[in-house]
Amino acid sequence: MPYGDPDAADPNLLVGVSLPGDRDSDLEMAWAVAEEYAAVGYGEEQLMRLFMNPRFGGPHEALRRLGEEEVRRVVRECVAAWGPVRFVVEDAPDLVGLRLPRQREEG
């Protein structure tokens, strides 16, 4: 079976079954995605583009169900909470933060 098509008669084969999701879980999806991406430096417009991309199934489903206005409100709040990201233009300093095994002997 694993190398062929799924056996539709297999009761344990959940692939392709649509599971119930509700508005609450879509809202949670929007919050989680917006928070995580805001924390790594995404801005409002970058995040909105992510939600509008149909290939990001979960966020896009949330956008379609919640509407752009609601998602933008969530995005703005997350960007305000987790930004602004501080950029430092420099080579990463040695032996600060991450200590790699090769460097450990020197420390």
Added chain:
Amino acid sequence: MADVHNWHLGRKMAYPYDAAYPDRQFAFVFNINRCIACQSCTMACKSTWTFSKGQEHMWWANVETKPYGGYPQSWDVKTLKLLEEANPDGQTWTPAGVAPRTAPWGRYDGQTIFETQTATLQPQSSRVLGYLPTDEEWNSPNIWEDNPRGPKGRRDHLHPTGEELPVHKTWFFYLARICNHCTYPACLAACPRKAIYKRPEDGIVLIDQSQCRGYRKCVEACPYKKSIYRGNTRVSEKCIACYPRVEGSDPESGGQPLETRCMAACIGQIRMQGLVKMNKDGTWAEDRYNPIYYLIHVAKVALPLYPQFGTEPNGYYIPPRWVPRPYLRQMFGPGVDEAIERYNHPDRELLSVLQLFRRDNRIIYRYAVEQGPELHRTTLRGKPFVVYDDTAIAYGKDGRELFRTRVEEPLHVRPDKHQNSI
């Protein structure tokens, strides 16, 4: 059967052997909210331990998509079904009687896999409720998970309206798994040869290869299906928690206990592993500034996987926030709502401790937080939210500082003169 106390369940539980607890217990926390299923952990483990002939189907560490996937396929659905058949509608919890370290999530009223023997065990000599997965269920991890859908037979061509297909609709998440090195291992309980043992120094569960005869009772009994049979040696094998690293005897470690290979390889920084102190009664000893203890007993953001199985697994998960709660309560028990609430609104200390994930490969025994200036204040999900630039400091086994990291980690950008210097 002996009576042992299972603090996940908040009650005594039947187990084939008397209680015996290690001095410290191997334990880990995975933050599912950040797992991207890159499989770096999977491949780190594979390339270290299971690259030999006869181990092709064997993945001690794996990442599967939920609710659809599983390795072996449908492992959790099948075990839950067995429990349900043995004890219909009995998998319930009573919130009353919550106690900090002996019953943090109330009391489980249903039967565990050790307590269903009268009803369903076949043959009667079996000690643990379980099933033996078929070869087909083992041999294709991740099949049909996350498949981008396209017209059949046309390579690299996606369906033009892929988002409308009824696949992974609304929600899914990635579940990273290794052996949970359970406090009450089902594999150990089921082995007729007593070939499986739990180490007294760190609670790691191992199979003695010289004693194993490949009866596969452990494979059948482990509800997480992390004991796996190897056909060409005719014995079973399982995750060994990279014990040379945890001992500090790995040449790379310089004598310092290291986290396992799967932890060290995690590029999503979702994993932290440690060794927690144990009391004589099997509960965790108070160790307020051990990050694993803090995340589970103080911040209460991390929960065991399927606690109702009864093995007291030592793998803990920060649950994915967007998943419908009934599914999460089934998977992680009744602590889900509180865990998500706390993770959604992290206090000052939790925000600092979350920065400790994967800044170093050495095991953190203690942390401290140095308070820094306020960065900004706003509202998050309707509640006030203040971010401080605190510094989290990690200490190793010998009490020496391993590293320090700040809440606001600057993003380092390579300067122009070095843009192409690699």
